[in-house]
Amino acid sequence: MKTYQTSHIRNIVLMGSSKSGKTTLAETMLYEGKVIDRRGTVEAKTTVSDNTEVEQMYQRSIYSTPLYTEFMDHKLNFVDTPGSDDFVGGMISAFRVASTCVMLVNAQHGVEVGTEIFGRHAADYKRPMIFGVNQLDAEKANWENTIDSLRQSFGKRVALVQFPVNPGVGFDSFVDVLMMKMYKFVDENGTREEYDIPAELMDQALELQASLMEVAAESEEALMEKYFDVGELTREEMIRGLYLGFQQGILNPVFCLSAKKDIGVKRLMEFIINVAPAPSARLxxxxxxxxxxxxxxxxxxxxxxxxxxxxxxxxxxxxxxxxxxxxxxxxxxxxxxxxxxxxxxxxxxxxxxxxxxxxxxxxxxxxxxxxxxxxxxxxxxAPGVEYVLQPIVFPQAKFRTAIKAVNEKDEEKLGDALNKYSAEDPTITVQYAKELKQTILCGQGEHHINILKWHLNNVHKIDVELYAPRISYRETITKVACADYRHKKQSGGAGQFGEVHLLIEPFVEGAPQNNRFKVDGKEMVLNIKGKEEYTMDWGGKLEFYNCIVGGSIDARFMPAILKGIMEKMEEGPLTGSYARDIRVYVYDGKMHPVDSNEISFKLASRNAFKEAFRNAGPKIMEPVYSVEIMVPSDNMGDVMSDLQNRRAMIEGMSSQKGFEILKARVPLAELYKYSTTLSSLTSGRATFTMEFLEYAQVPSDVQEKLLKAYQEEEKED
Ligand SMILES: Nc1nc2c(ncn2[C@@H]2O[C@H](COP(=O)(O)OP(=O)(O)OP(=O)(O)O)[C@@H](O)[C@H]2O)c(=O)[nH]1
Ligand SMILES: [Mg+2]
CATH class of the missing domain: 2.40.30.10 (Translation factors)
Structure with missing residues (x-):
């Protein structure tokens, strides 16, 4: 292969709904560029792009595949992406290296869920987009309906460059109003003949040409003036207008295609080379x-x-x-x-x-x-320069599950396999949650995780079980309480003695320091001598105050006292979850001249803390996520009532092009398999994102249930 100069390179992402024909188009582009000399098919499992066992088994793309072709002395690099949103990671990384999108729309269905979702991604990344209306040779192909649906979803930006002459079975011709020619395809290998536009199609062609001129003129003031003065633009001016409008993202040209019969593919590639930006256009x-x-x-x-x-x-x-x-x-x-x-x-x-x-x-x-x-x-x-670029930001996980090997002996093998996967697919994360004692696997959806499971089963020969993950609860307190505890062991051998009196209160960010308390109706004033502040590894704070007066406990025992409290915070008194956001004041105690040692004070403080905690209005806290759902207006009712069953708090609603955007706070415990439910409620038309927001107290009925479950578990142990 020759070396292509920057000006002769175009980088493209192929996207579109499931089964719109991206992989088939990719194959035809490779064939047109003579990278391959025979076209494979998805059905025969012979395409260049869907080359993995799992893709061939499902007959769909699962990975984004980088490809290239050579055409008109240019190199076209492109990425064939999967049509399912579960595998969107590959598309997101492709946006990072490509500057243009080609969105395929299936002429049998018009705009589908994937078209809408991926169109939003392209807009987020500000990538100019071409529409290819594909499968125009299919029996149920319907050009008018497809264009209507495109206009409904993408509005005025939809700019027709072509229209098909005979869509449906036997489709072999289309009119191109930029070239003002009719192209007829005489075989299924892209051999085309050029004709003047037949008289009976001329009116339609002129009408379309006029609207294309109008949108082209809108891209630049000079063109607009020329268009108003003269009433038309030359082809060169139209190409210039399209080029400008396309780059600014204000127009999306539409092309006619049958990827399977190699109709319109060459013309699309010519347009990409002439109008899509070279890589140098983007800084x-x-x-x-x-x-x-x-x-x-x-x-x-x-x-x-x-x-x-x-x-x-x-x-x-x-x-x-x-x-x-x-x-x-x-x-x-x-x-x-x-x-x-x-x-x-x-x-x-x-x-x-x-x-x-x-x-x-x-x-x-x-x-x-x-x-x-x-x-x-x-x-x-190159040595001597140090460029670090903006990283690709992958979408947050939407599906969370616990995973384990069915046979314990496979655990290590499973860990290795999962680590390799997450390195390859950044939208998969794996973490052993020490606190939950579970391996937590996160991905984009149930299908995404099931494909991973298929690999574990079939490639790595590991049987795995997926199950509902535990929730990382936290424990905290809501009021002031005191407790004292004496640890004493004086029978035989060296004795142990330590006594600790402490007071605890809730820690609230920004609340002023306090030394007067009312406990059980009794006023207490503490003499604060020292303060230590700790941010817990699991979030939240511990403030530790030394208020010992008159040397009732030696300073050398304070670290042991702190340690005892820290240990108990690691295993909260209610459910064994981490505790957070507590102020502890150690204000009194007793020592023994011989038997006092660090272990005694650690045990005393641990137990005093536990008792105080129980009396301080203890509460279980749960992780709450901020969830944003984009749902078609007609599915709104179902999605709302499902959310209500998930203890969600709706925080906002807005509308955008036939979609409602719902913002809600939802406890993580209620989000298991939410992506699957949402998909079935909306036939896959909704999308959502979820992000950790904060810890919030669980309602008392939920707390009761959790306490009971923990007690049962303790009994079993
Ligand atoms: N009639 C007709 N069928 C087509 C055309 N393009 C693709 N197909 C068929 O449509 C089906 C899906 O094609 P693919 O190329 O796998 O579609 P895709 O968009 O890559 O699908 P995913 O990878 O699952 O998102 C296959 O059966 C193709 O043979 C076309 O232009 N005309
Ligand atoms: Mg595909």
Whole structure:
């Protein structure tokens, strides 16, 4: 392969609803670019993109696959993404390296859930978007309905460049109003003939051309003036207007396609090359807000956007050359670790097919192997420059489950396999929660996790069980209480003696220090001599006050007293959960001249703390999440009543293009498998995000239940 200059590279994300035909289009683009000489099909499990066993079994894409093709002296890098939102991670990382989106819409269904969801992602990332109306050869293809649905969801931005002559079975022609030509396809291999537009289609073509001129003119003042003065634009002016409007995201050109019959694919690729921005059009904004130009004359900077483990090869690192040029054998440095890396080989990648190249210019995308230390989101730079780029921000997890090996002996193997997965797929996280004594696995949805389970079962031969995870409750107090405890052991051998009197009160952020208390109707004034403040590993605070007067306890025993309290906070008196947000005042006690030692004071303070805690209006707290749900207006009622059953507090509602945006606070305990329920309530049309908000007290009926469950558990132990 020749070396492509930055100006001759285009980077694209292929997206669209499930089964809209992305993988089939990818195959046809590879064929048109002569990267392959025969087209495979999804049904025959022979496509370049869906090349893994699990994808072939399900006949759908699960991974985002980097591909490239060569066309009109340009290199088109593109990523075929899965149509299910559960696998959105690969699309998010593709946005980071691509500057244009091609959204496929199935002409049999028009706009679907995926079209809406992915359209929102493209808008969030400010990526210009082309619509490809695909499957126009299918019996139920309906152009008018599809365009109506596009206009409903995407409004005025929808700009038709073409219309099909004969959609449905036998589809072989479309009219292109930019070229003012009709294209007829004479076989299923993209062989096209160009015709003048037939007289009976001329009115339709002129009407469409006029609207396209109008939207093109809107992109620039000079064009608008020309359009008003003369009443029309030349083709060059229209292309310029489309180019500008497209880059600004104010118009989305629409193309006719049959990916399966190779109709319209070449024309789409021509448009991408002529109108989609070259990588140099986008300045990379660095974390310090300075910029890096995508320029082959700059210093070499690579950004690793994905890594994957492959049999026989080890770790493959997928990168984009953000600046400069990359040469085989070049030595680079990871500025975050200082580690040196040699680029032993550079490959252009089309799925599993890799072509070795000797160099790559700024803006190009490829992969390399045998890097020792570089992870996703890191950079490699020419020695002497240190660019660290904005990381890809992956969506928060939406599905949380506990996992364990069915056979205990597989636990270690399971841990290794899960760690490898989460390194490859950053939308999967695995953590052993010491507090819960469970391994917690998080992902984007039940399907996402089930695919992982399939791998564990079939590739790693580990039987696993997925089950509801425990909740990390916390314990705290709501009022002041005192307790004292004497630890004494004086029968035989060395004795033990320690007595601690303490007072506890709730810690409230920002509340002033206090030394007067009323406990059981009795006024107490403490003499505060020292204060220590601790932030607990599990959140919340402990403030520890030394109020000992008259040397009733030696200062040397204070650390042991603190330790006793800390230990009890690790295993709260109510349910064994971590305790938080407490002030402890140690104000009196007793020592024994011979028998007092650290262990005695630790035990005394532990028990005094436990007793005080029980009398201080103890409460269980639970994690509460801030949940934002985007739901189609007609499903609103069902989603609301389901939320009410989940103890949710609705905090806000707003409307946006036929969707309602609901904001709610929902306890984590009520969110198990929420993604699955929401999907079934809305036929997959809703999306949601969830983020930890705070700990809040559980209602008393829930507290009763939790206490009872803990007591049962204790009894069993
Ligand atoms: N008739 C017709 N069928 C098509 C066309 N494009 C794709 N298909 C069929 O539609 C089905 C889905 O195609 P894929 O290419 O796997 O679609 P996808 O968008 O990659 O699907 P996911 O990866 O699951 O999101 C397959 O059976 C294809 O053969 C087309 O242009 N016309
Ligand atoms: Mg696919």
């Amino acid at each position: 990379e904004v660095l974390p310090d807000e300075s910029t890096l130009e995508c320029n082959a004359d700059g210093p070499t900077v690579l950004f690793v956007y994905k890594t994957a483990l492959e049999q026989h090869l080890g770790e493959v690192s997928y990168f984009k050359v953000m600046s400069g040029k990359l040469t085989e054998g070049q030595d680079l440095v990871n500025p975050e670790t200082g580690a040196k890396e040699r680029i032993s080989a550079i490959y252009a990648v089309a799925g599993k097919k890799r072509e070795k190249v000797s160099e790559m210019m700024a803006g190009d995308i490829g992969c390399t192997v045998k890097l020792k230390t570089v992870k996703t989101n890191q950079t490699l730079c």
